[in-house]
Amino acid sequence: MRPWLRRIPTLLGYAAAVLAVAALSVWLSVRVTPLQTVSPAGQTVQVGAATPDLNMSGPGELELFGQTIPTQPRFEGPIRPRLKLTHISLNAQAGALTKSGGAQAAGKDLSEQLTSAWTRYLLWETLIAIGFAALIAVAVAGIRRSSRASMLWMLAIAVTSVFALNALGVYLLASATPAALRQVRGIEDLVGPSTPTPVQAVGTPAQPGVEAVVIGDSTAAAIGNAPLDHPTTTDTACGRSKDAYALYLAAANNWNILNLACSSATIRDGLLGPQQRGTTQVPPQLSAAMGAGKASVIIVSIGANDIHWSTMAALCAAANACDDRASTAYFQQQIAAFTTAYYDLLSNVAALPQHPRVLINEYYNPFGENIDCLKDQNITTDKAKILKSRLDQLNSVLRQGAQTFDFTAVPQHFDGHRLCSDQPFVQGPDADAPLHPNAAGELAIALADQQALSRTRTPTSTPTPSTGAAAQNTP
Incomplete structure (x- = not known):
């Protein structure tokens, strides 16, 4: 060679x-x-x-x-x-x-x-x-x-x-x-494509006396708690309660508040677009909020329905484990889709002409160290940790989005009052709205929001004859 x-x-x-x-x-x-x-x-x-x-x-x-x-x-x-x-x-x-x-x-x-x-x-x-x-x-x-x-x-x-x-x-x-x-x-x-056109106050009544607006899902609607004393058809369809944190804030600040939150709402179907609740079509919440042209505070509670958190929790309970590759990949896909929708929402909220103070409520962890009351639902300590980690990822997106747009993210802590505790802030597994805040939990959210407002610019309001401590304005 x-x-x-x-x-x-x-x-x-x-x-x-x-x-x-x-x-x-x-x-x-x-x-x-x-x-x-x-x-x-x-x-x-x-x-x-x-x-x-x-x-x-x-x-x-x-x-x-x-x-x-x-x-x-x-x-x-x-x-x-x-x-x-x-x-x-x-x-x-x-x-x-x-x-x-x-x-x-x-x-x-x-x-x-x-x-x-x-x-x-x-x-x-x-x-x-x-x-x-x-x-x-x-x-x-x-x-x-x-x-x-x-x-x-x-x-x-x-x-x-x-x-x-x-x-x-x-x-x-x-x-x-x-x-x-x-x-x-x-x-x-x-x-990718955002909302085709900016959300506009089309077909919604003006609310000139409203000083604060809440938009969001069943957590903000306070589903499963006592209904409003004089509910409209939309109130009933959305599950709005007189124990909603919006009304606690109204009482504390002497606000005329507009609670537009609706059970099952997502960003696309509820906040930026209309939502169908049975035979009732609910107008887009942000569109209705635009009728409150003098509102100086907007509070947002959204995200759990967008990532199908309740469905994932139910599947997690039914499965032997809920951190397999398929469920993890599905969750990552949902959180990515939510992130782009969340950008659309924040862009629209930031463009409101009155430039309100915006609070973005994060989600509470319903699971405590003791989960004995969930044994019948097949929720183990490991499963609870996985579900908490997914809520943490959702909260991370909510928090970073708020920071990017100069809004205020508000963490929610139910420490010592989670499921299976002596005085839980969360409705139990056999309640009409499992894992949702009860009246005490709604009050805890209101207190967290109030503290966030006190650390930032607190809106000034001049009460008018049409305003009240807990006005039940609905779209």
């Missing part, structure tokens, strides 16, 4: 080692290279790269309120953009839109800044990848006790191979990414 043929396996081994070092360096650099921050039109966005994969095309990643979701645009190449939305200021957005060129100029500014940030990120990523390759080469040379000439030779090969791999993976295969980013004219282009 000719000498050069005998060297082929060795050369292939060297080539494989060089390729492995280059790939490792690029992978490490993508993990540690800092995201590049831009702030176009009041939206603070950080731009970087998603972890490379073997696919030659696909969506990028968008981190929205702590949840990573695929972007609507698709990108070519194994290295694709990762974008993180960290802050939104609707006033800054409005200011940008009123400048010369309006919305077109604001959209162009966003696309140009995203493209520039992507380019800066790639430059940093390349330099850091070269640094990793150099460190690995020097370390290998030291272990092998190579001569200085050999070390320099290994260093040159490592740096050249990393640069070549980056050029192939980014500058060639991902060369279309800047053009794709230039098509992004707003955050909606990244998250």
Whole structure:
């Protein structure tokens, strides 16, 4: 055999080692290279790269309120953009839109800044990848006790191979990414279609005397508690109670309050769109809230129905375990869908002309250390922990979304008063509305909201003859 043929396996081994070092360096650099921050039109966005994969095309990643979701645009190449939305200021957005060129100029500014940030990120990523390759080469040379000439030779090969791999993976295969980013004219282009048109107060009566509004689901409606003394058809269909935390807040602040919450409401079917409750069609809650043009406080309680939490709890109780891959994947899919809907809701609330103080209520954990009263429902301590962890993820989305829009997130703690305690704040498993707050739980939520209001701007109200401590205004 000719000498050069005998060297082929060795050369292939060297080539494989060089390729492995280059790939490792690029992978490490993508993990540690800092995201590049831009702030176009009041939206603070950080731009970087998603972890490379073997696919030659696909969506990028968008981190929205702590949840990573695929972007609507698709990108070519194994290295694709990762974008993180960290802050939104609707006033800054409005200011940008009123400048010369309006919305077109604001959209162009966003696309140009995203493209520039992507380019800066790639430059940093390349330099850091070269640094990793150099460190690995020097370390290998030291272990092998190579001569200085050999070390320099290994260093040159490592740096050249990393640069070549980056050029192939980014500058060639991902060369279309800047053009794709230039098509992004707003955050909606990244998250997908939002509400087709802004919610408007169409077909709902004006409520000029209302000072605070509550929108949300059965927790805010206080389903399962005592009904209102003089309920309307909509009140009854939605399960609204005179023990709702809205009415406790009304009494404490001498507010005329409008409680629009409805059992089974979601963001799409209830808050931003109409909701069908039996034979009653309930108007969109946010549309009805717009009739209260002078309301200085809006409280939002939403999310559990969007992620089908009660259904997951029931399935968890029926199954031997509720942290299997299928149920976990389903939950992640639901929380991602909720995140985009939640963005739509917050955008609409932030655009209200009266600029109210907005509270976003988080969810309470109904399960305490003692769950003996749930044995008949097949809820074990491990299952309760899993359900709590999913509520924690939902609360994380609620909290980060509130922070992004400069709203106030309000944690809810039922410590010492959870299920199976002597004085629970939660309706038991045999109640008409299991796991929902009872009257004491609604009062606890009202106290948490009141404390949040006292720490921030408290609205001033001038009582009028039409206002009352607990007005039962309904759409």
